Amino acid sequence: MQPLKGRGAASGAPSSRFNLPGREADGDWLDSVADIDGPPRNPATSVTEEHPRTILSFNKSPDIPFDRSINAYRGCEHGCIYCFARPSHAFHDLSPGLDFETRLFAKPDAARLLRTTLAKPGYRPAPIAMGTNTDPYQPIEAHYRITREILEVCLETRHPVTITTKSDRVLRDLDILREMARFDLVGVGISVTSLDAHLSRLLEPRAATPARRIAALGKLVEAGIPAHVSIAPVIPAITDQFLEAILEAAAGQGVRGAMWIMVRLPHEVAPLFREWLEVHFPERASKVMTTIREMRGGKDNDPRFFERMRPSGVWADLFRNRFRLAAKRHGFGPPDVHLDCSGFKAPDASGQLSFL
Template sequence: MAQAHQFPPATLRKGRGAVSNGLSQRFDHIEREMDGDFLDAEAAAAEQGADAYADFRPPLRTQVREESPRTAITRNQSPDVPFDRSINAYRGCEHGCIYCFARPTHAYLGLSPGQDFETKLTAKPSTPALLRRELARTGYACRPIALGTNTDPYQPIEDRYRITRGILSVLEECSHPVTITTKSARVLDDVDILARMAQRGLAAVMLSVTTLDAETARTMEPRASSPGRRLHAMRELTAAGIPVHVSVSPVIPAINDHEIEAIVDAAADAGAIGGFSIVVRLPHEVSPIFREWLQTHYPDRAARVMNHLQGMRGGKDNEARFFERYKPKGAYAAALQTRFQKAKERRGLDRTRLDLRTDLFDPSVLTDQPRLL
C-alpha cells in the first residue's frame, strides 16, 4: 500500500488551482508555516461554514518578474517526444491547472510548485530578439518549433507582454514552421499571423479541452478559458484556414473520463481534424499537490481516482521511464484508449499532426548580412 501523504493546512484561494504551496522544496531549506493566530482564526471560520474561510486569507495576487535568458530555443532530447525544439516565453502559468506536469520546474527557482507556480511568474521579453539572432546563425537546420510545451503561451499575462506574438512575427518573417498547444481562446489574438502562415503550410494549433462542464473546468484549471470559449476558438481558427487538433488531455479517472466521446464530438463540430489524448501524469511534486486537491474538492472519490491511476502505473503514482510514461497499462487504460480511438474514427478526427513545411525557411531576411552557404 502506498504511503499516505501528509499535507499542510489548506489555504484554498478563489481562482487558484493548487490548494497550498505544498511541502518543502527540493533545492532549499525554507519551510513555510502559518502563524498560530491565523490557524485559530481559520478554525473559527470553519465552524461558520466553508465560505467563511476567505475572510481570513489575504488576496493571492499574481506577481511577474522579467528575465533575460541567454537563448530563446530550448532543445529537447527526450526520445519519446515528437519535437526537438521549443520556446517558452514564460515560467509558471496563471491558468493554475492542477495536473500541470511543468509545476516541478518552479522548484529550480526556489519557489513552490504549488500556488507559487500560479502566482509568481517570469516573463522573457527579449525572447523574440534572441530568436531572430538564433535563426539567422549559419548552420541552423529548420524544423518546426513548438510553443506551449511547458507553460501556456497564451496565459493571461500574454495580454500585457505580447511575447508570443513577437515570436510568431519573427517566425512568419523568415517562413519558419510552428505548432502551438494552448487551452486559451487568446490564441485568436494572433489569428492574423497564424492564418497567413497556415496558408503556406507553416502553422497548426492544438487546443486542449479537458471537460465541457464549466464548473469542473473552474476547479481543474481555474484561470484557463472556459470550455465554450475554447470551442469557439476552434471554430474561428478553422474558419481562418488554420488546421486545429483537439487534445483530450489529461484524462482523470472518475473526474472527466466519462466526457471523452462528448469532447470529441464537440471538437469535431467545431472543425478539429485530429485528436490526441493521454491519462494524467503525476511527476514528482505534482503527485502530492494533486492528492491534496483531490481531498479538498473530491473527497468522495479521491481514493477511487488514485486507485485507478496506480493501477495504470504499476502501483505507483507515476511512471517516469521513456516510452512507458505515456502508455498507461491495464484494462482500464485500454478501455479509455479504445473509447477515444472509436470516437475519433466515428467523427473522422483521424488526421495526425501535420507535416509542416521547412523548405520555405529563409533566414536571410533576419539579418543585413548575406548568409554563407
C-alpha cells in the same frame, strides 16, 4: 483546507528536492487564526521580467515528437492543478503550488534571441513547439505579446511552429496564423478537458471556458489553420466522462484531428493533486488515485522513457478503446499537420533577411 478562489493549488506546498525550505505552522493560536486575522487572502499575480541568454531549448526525449521548443513565460496563471510543468518552479526555489500560478516570469527579449539563433550559420530548421511547459496564451500575453512577436519572426523567416494552448486568446493572432498556414508553417492544438464550466473552473481556474475553446477550434478551422483537439489530460472519475462528448463537440466545429493524454503526476504534482482531490472531491479521491496508480505500475507516476506517456493495464486499455471508437464514429484521425521547413530564410546578425 479551504480552496482559494481563482487558484488551482490550495497551498504553497514547497519542494523537498532543492533548496526551498519547508514551513510548518505551529503554536497555540492556530485554531483562532481565522477569527483574529480573517480568512486567508487570495495571493495576487506578480510578473518578473527576466533576460536569458538563449530562448530556444533542445531535447532528445524519445517520448515527444519535437526536438526544440520556446517558452516565453515561466509559471502559468491558468493554474491547472494537474500541470506537469509545476515542478519547474522548484528549480528556482519557488513553490510548485501557488508560486507557479502567481509568481510569473516573462521573457521580453524572446523574439530578438530567436532571431539571433536562427541567424547562426549552423542552424538547421525543424518545427518549434510552443506551449510545452507553460501556455503561450496565458492571460499576461495580452499585455506582453511575446508569443505574437515570436510568431512574427517565424513568419518572416518561414520557420514552422506548433502551438498548444488552453486559451481562445490564440485568435488574437489569427492574422499571423492565417498567413503562416498559407506556407504550411503552423499547427494549433487546443486542449479541452471537460465540457462542464464549473469543473473546469476548479481544474483550470483561469483558463478559457470549455465552450470558448471549442468555438476557437471552429474559428481556426474556418480560417484554414490546421487545428486539432487535445483531450489532455484525461483524469479518471473526474473528466473521463466527457471524452466522447468533447470529440462530438469538436467534430461539430469541423475539426478532424484529435489526441488524448492520460494525466501525469511527476514530482510535486502528485501531492498537490491529492490535496486538490481532498478539497474538491474527497468522496472520489481514493478511487481516482487507485485508478491512476493501476495505470502507472502501482505508483503515482512512472517517469521512465518510453513508459511515461503510455499508461498500461486494464483501465488504460478501456480509455484507449473509448477514444478509438469515438474518434472513428466522428471521423477523426490523429493530428495531421504537414509543416514545411524548405522555405526557411535565415536572418543576418542585424535582423535583416538573407536573400541568398
